[in-house]
Amino acid sequence: MMNKIFAAACLLAAGTMLWGQADEAKLREAMKQIGPTCSGLAKKIAAKDDSAATDAKKLQGWFGDVHKFWKAKAAADGVTFSESAAAEFKTISEQAAAGKWDDAGASFKKATATCGGCHGVHREKAADGSWKVK
Ligand code: HEC
Numbered sequence: 768m769m770n771k772i773f774a775a776a777c778l779l780a781a782g783t784m785l786w787g788q789a790d791e792a793k794l795r796e797a798m799k800q801i802g803p804t805c806s807g808l809a810k811k812i813a814a815k816d817d818s819a820a821t822d823a824k825k826l827q828g829w830f831g832d833v834h835k836f837w838k839a840k841a842a843a844d845g846v847t848f849s850e851s852a853a854a855e856f857k858t859i860s861e862q863a864a865a866g867k868w869d870d871a872g873a874s875f876k877k878a879t880a881t882c883g884g885c886h887g888v889h890r891e892k893a894a895d896g897s898w899k900v901k
Contacts, residue, residue, distance in 0.1 A: 791900050794836045797829045798898075804829075805879065812863065812871050819871065823860035826878075827853050848885040852878055 804822050811819035830853035837845030855878035862871040891901045 790836055790839065794833060794900065795898070797832050801826060801829050801833075805882070808859070809875060812859075812868060812875055815866075815868050817863070820860045820863040823856045823863060823871075827856040827860065830856060842889070845885060845889055848881045852881040855881070 804826055808819055808822045808826065810816075811822060830849050834846060834849040834853060837849055855874050859871050859874045859878060862868075862874060889901050890898055893899045
């Protein structure tokens with residue numbers, strides 16, 4: 768509800784600029800969760816820890832949001848990277864739940880190939896050292 772009011776106010780006040788900033792803040796929020804969960808997942812797969820399935824599911828969900836961002840931005844490569852990430856994390860959650868740890872490890876490599884792929888084209892470092900969307 769608050770979000771809707773805020774979004775409407777932004778639209779009235781400043782048009783598309785504020786919208787863009789709000790969207791990038793959402794993407795950053797997702798990435799900040801994706802980073803540590805993803806490195807944690809690598810360790811869990813190596814340790815054959817059942818909770819890997821839950822983490823992979825969370826990652827799948829965040830990449831669903833990331834996907835929406837690139838779709839709204841009409842950036843086809845971003846859409847493809849985030850779709851493959853979501854699909855691979857879904858597969859990992861199924862493989863982990865079934866105890867197929869070697870398969871999960873192989874899928875994890877495919878999932879994390881999307882990180883570098885997208886960062887290479889769509890992420891750049893700002894002057895203050897923070898990351899931003901390109
Ligand atoms: C479709 C594009 C895309 C994919 C796929 C992607 N990222 Fe990102 N990521 C970005 C962009 C753009 C930024 C810079 C935006 C920002 O950080 O504000 C970013 C920033 C980050 C950051 C820095 C967050 C911050 O601002 O402190 C981390 C950590 C991160 N990504 C982790 C990952 C991991 C891990 C994966 C793979 C599992 C991944 N990302 C996949 C686009 C992507």
